[in-house]
Amino acid sequence: MISGATAEALRMLVTGDPALWEIIMISLSVSGRALLLCVPPGIALAFLLSYLDFPGRRLVVVMFQTLMSIPAVVVGLTVYLMLSRHGPFGDLKLLFSQTAMVVGQMLLAFPIIVALGYSAFQAAGRRGWETARTLGASRLRAFRTLLHEVRFGLFVAFAAAFGRIISEVGVSMMVGGNILGYTRNIPTAIALESSKGEFAQGIALGIVLILIALTLNLSLHLFQGREPVIV
Amino acid sequence: MIRFVEIHKRFGRREILADVGLEIVPGEFTLITGANGSGKTTLLRILAGLDRPDRAGVMLVGQMRSWRESRKALRRRTVYLHQRPYLFSGSVRDNLRYALSVNGVRGREARRRLDAAIDSFFLDTLLARDARSLSGGEQQRLALARACLTEPEVLLLDEPTANMDAASRAQFMSMLVHSGNRNQAVVLVSHDIAGLDLRCDHHFDLHDAKLREILPEQRDRHAYGGLKVVK
Numbered sequence: 001m002i003s004g005a006t007a008e009a010l011r012m013l014v015t016g017d018p019a020l021w022e023i024i025m026i027s028l029s030v031s032g033r034a035l036l037l038c039v040p041p042g043i044a045l046a047f048l049l050s051y052l053d054f055p056g057r058r059l060v061v062v063m064f065q066t067l068m069s070i071p072a073v074v075v076g077l078t079v080y081l082m083l084s085r086h087g088p089f090g091d092l093k094l095l096f097s098q099t100a101m102v103v104g105q106m107l108l109a110f111p112i113i114v115a116l117g118y119s120a121f122q123a124a125g126r127r128g129w130e131t132a133r134t135l136g137a138s139r140l141r142a143f144r145t146l147l148h149e150v151r152f153g154l155f156v157a158f159a160a161a162f163g164r165i166i167s168e169v170g171v172s173m174m175v176g177g178n179i180l181g182y183t184r185n186i187p188t189a190i191a192l193e194s195s196k197g198e199f200a201q202g203i204a205l206g207i208v209l210i211l212i213a214l215t216l217n218l219s220l221h222l223f224q225g226r227e228p229v230i231v
Numbered sequence: 232m233i234r235f236v237e238i239h240k241r242f243g244r245r246e247i248l249a250d251v252g253l254e255i256v257p258g259e260f261t262l263i264t265g266a267n268g269s270g271k272t273t274l275l276r277i278l279a280g281l282d283r284p285d286r287a288g289v290m291l292v293g294q295m296r297s298w299r300e301s302r303k304a305l306r307r308r309t310v311y312l313h314q315r316p317y318l319f320s321g322s323v324r325d326n327l328r329y330a331l332s333v334n335g336v337r338g339r340e341a342r343r344r345l346d347a348a349i350d351s352f353f354l355d356t357l358l359a360r361d362a363r364s365l366s367g368g369e370q371q372r373l374a375l376a377r378a379c380l381t382e383p384e385v386l387l388l389d390e391p392t393a394n395m396d397a398a399s400r401a402q403f404m405s406m407l408v409h410s411g412n413r414n415q416a417v418v419l420v421s422h423d424i425a426g427l428d429l430r431c432d433h434h435f436d437l438h439d440a441k442l443r444e445i446l447p448e449q450r451d452r453h454a455y456g457g458l459k460v461v462k
Binding site: 124149 | 315
């Protein structure tokens with residue numbers, strides 16, 4: 001059964017099965033939007049937590065580090081309660097939409113970007129920022145310089161966040177509703193097809209997830225190998 | 232000339248600087264010595280506008296202002312060198328160019344300054360090297376060259392020779408004395424001046440949160456590590 005399903009999965013991938021590719025594109029679109037929306041505020045907050053001294057700073061960092069491993073289903077439940085008809089945002093009628101999935105995935109990705117981004121900025125230390133500033137760089141230019149200095153750490157944060165949200169089931173299932181052609185993404189499709197005993201599409205989508213992980217890692221290696229130029 | 236008066240700084244209950252005053256005169260070389268943990272780095276960072284004192288007055292262009300009001304001007308007029316210099320990822324040449332670029336120095340003037348720095352600090356054979364692969368002494372040399380490229384009014388050096396052998400220290404000090412322009416003031420702090428053939432205009436000792444000037448006639452008796460500071 002497994003070999004037959006795997007052969008069918010490969011056939012679907014090679015022939016470009018439209019239903020399969022529709023699911024893949026929904027996944028990439030939802031998770032891509034969630035990541036893009038998280039990156040600017042996530043980097044800004046990670047930077048502020050690294051370089052600003054304020055009471056409770058360590059507590060905030062620990063909070064974000066803890067939120068990195070929050071179960072997706074808990075986030076899904078929270079967003080569901082917020083967006084359900086009787087919830088505070090029920091009037092927006094966002095439940096079972098891609099927007100709801102984006103919001104839920106943002107809540108999963110944001111702590112990862114902040115916590116890992118914070119570690120990346122910490123690695124450069126205060127000296128990087130102070131050196132740029134004391135040499136005469138404006139705040140904006142010093143920030144750009146620092147982003148360049150910690151680019152590998154930040155890329156790792158983005159890759160980890162994307163890896164988490166592209167493969168999560170809890171949020172997508174609860175607030176997306178697994179609607180074919182609209183909110184059915186890779187993980188929810190795998191869960192559904194497997195429960196029906198139809199493994200070919202699940203295996204094909206699983207292969208896609210593994211390929212996405214491989215692509216992220218390879219691009220990180222290529223990125224690190226490039227000749228650096230200070231900006 | 233920049234005059235600092237009544238600099239006060241406490242860390243918790245511990246008084247680091249108490250009513251410290253200092254005058255930085257163009258072209259003069261000021262040495263501040265003191266034991267480890269006596270507050271030398273804190274003082275230097277306050278002079279650079281990097282750390283906030285509890286209270287301080289700053290006389291700039293004939294006007295007495297609070298440190299807070301003077302912070303921007305201090306940052307503009309000074310360059311602070313960390314004890315362990317931060318070098319940006321990239322080559323030695325990239326690091327030198329960065330200092331020019333952030334100050335908007337381009338074209339012929341940039342080339343003139345770059346050539347002068349390469350000559351003065353003997354960097355011609357190191358230009359293509361990865362800045363972070365340099366030895367400790369070479370890194371300090373590069374950091375000093377990079378700082379001098381910005382032609383600051385005041386150069387603030389935090390234990391620049393702490394991790395150097397005697398020969399490297401002598402070479403570094405010789406470059407420092409001969410490379411700066413005539414109007415550039417230098418303030419150097421160190422806990423150990425052994426091996427330095429230092430010709431300072433003013434020598435202060437920071438002890439018990441107070442800055443005490445060591446007058447030329449007292450210097451023979453005020454020996455550090457068996458060597459004297461000679462005017």
